[in-house]
Amino acid sequence: MRDLTLGNMNFGFALFAVAVCIWASIDYNRFIKFWMLRPAPYTQRVKVVFRFLFLACVIGGLWRLVEIGKTTGRPALSYLRALPFAAAWFVVFFLMLRIVEWMARKRSMKQ
Numbered sequence: 001m002r003d004l005t006l007g008n009m010n011f012g013f014a015l016f017a018v019a020v021c022i023w024a025s026i027d028y029n030r031f032i033k034f035w036m037l038r039p040a041p042y043t044q045r046v047k048v049v050f051r052f053l054f055l056a057c058v059i060g061g062l063w064r065l066v067e068i069g070k071t072t073g074r075p076a077l078s079y080l081r082a083l084p085f086a087a088a089w090f091v092v093f094f095l096m097l098r099i100v101e102w103m104a105r106k107r108s109m110k111q
Contacts, residue, residue: 004081011068012085018061019090025054028096 024031032042032050069079 002008007068007072007074008079010083011079011086012082013089014061014064015082015086015092016089018058018065019086021054021057021061023038023053025058027052030101081096 025042028047028050029042032046033039035050036042036046069076
C-alpha cells in the first residue's frame with residue numbers, strides 16, 4: 001500500500017483482530033454466549049470447539065500480519081505507528097461489548 005496512514009490502519013485492524021481472538025480464547029465464557037442459545041455453564045466439548053475456533057482466528061490473523069509485512073517491505077519498527085489504531089479499535093469493541101452485556105442484563109432483570 002502506498003498510503004502509509006491506510007497501511008497503518010490496515011495493520012492496526014489486523015492487530016486488533018488478533019488481540020480480540022486471544023482475549024476470546026482466555027475469557028471464552030464471555031464470547032461463547034453470543035453464539036450459544038443457552039447460558040453458561042457450557043459442556044467441555046463446546047468450550048474446546050470454541051477455543052479451537054478462536055485459535056484458528058489467531059493463526060489466520062497472524063498469517064495476515066506476516067503477509068502485510070512481506071508485501072509492504074517496510075522495516076518492522078515502522079509498524080509501531082499502527083498501535084494507536086489497534087488500541088482505538090479495541091476501545092470501541094470493548095465499549096460495544098459492555099453496552100451489549102448491559103442491555104442483556106437490563107432485559108433479563110425485566111423478565
